Amino acid sequence: MRGKHIIVAVSAGIAAYKAIEVVSRLRKKGAEVKVVMTQNATHIASPLTFGEISGHPVALDMFEQVHQWDVEHIALATWADAYVVVPATANVIGKIYAGIADDMLTTTIMATTAPKYLCPAMNTEMYNNPITQRNLEGLRSLGYHIMDPAEGWLACGITGVGRLPEPEAIVDWLEAKMCSTNELEGTTILVTAGGTQESIDPVRYIGNRSSGKMGYAIAEQAA
Structure with a gap:
């Protein structure tokens, strides 16, 4: 992982706080990390925290500084060696598969040619919904790497599949995927x-x- 440029994109799942530790663990392994967040994700985890942990300002609002927008979203996309969405909600998964690019997260993931990794996290019924499964299979067919969610207690009060794996497991999975060869x-x-x-x-x-x-x-x- 040392020397790799990794974008961690945070969408508005209740497990967004776990992405803080993912960023921290990636940096400890020598990766340089920049964070992209959706506006709704900021209600769950603070951009200030991600900025401090990553060492870079968080990319959030495409129109905060309009004269820099074209540079920023393309610059981030070309900078990345890997693009990781954690957590990946049903909403953002659907938008990515549909080609919708209406915020910093979906715009940069559309623009980058780097390998893309999604860590889905959502309610069990949302995860098992045929639409969500179709979207995930469609993204797999396009070359996206998708981590299976864990089973356990969910924020909605039930126990089932859809839980975001622990940060250590996510980083281990990313390292195995990024550092493997095709020999x-x-x-x-x-x-x-x-x-x-x-x-x-x-x-x-x-x-x-x-x-x-x-x-x-x-x-x-x-x-």
Whole structure:
């Protein structure tokens, strides 16, 4: 991650506060991070906090300084090595797939050619809605990388899928995606994991107590 330029785009999900730690963890890994927020996201998390954590002013209002707007949204788009939306709400996912560019987040993601990563977070029924699933599948077909949401307690008071994964898991996922190579793309890999036993005779065997953790990690990276 060291030396990479990453835009973290924050939309108005209740989990927006988790993006603060995502920015912090990315910087600790050596990435340079700039933050883009929607106006509604500022009601959940403060742009001041993101500015302090990232070390850069937050890009928020396209028309705050009109004479700089054309420069800013294109400059951000070309600066980025990666564009990460966290959390990605059903609303912003739908706008991106529909090609709507009406704020700083949707404008910059439309303009950038950098790899794009979405971390969906929303109510379970919204996530399972066929429209949301169609939008996610459509974005996958366009090359977007989409992290599966976690299951757990949601702000709406129910337990189910749609929870934003913890910042550590998000950063690990991003690092695995960004730092991987395509050398083995299309290759079928068989990974064995766990303890083994080799019989010597009907009574005795040679074995080991391997936990399988290494094999699981290799399989996860290869997936």
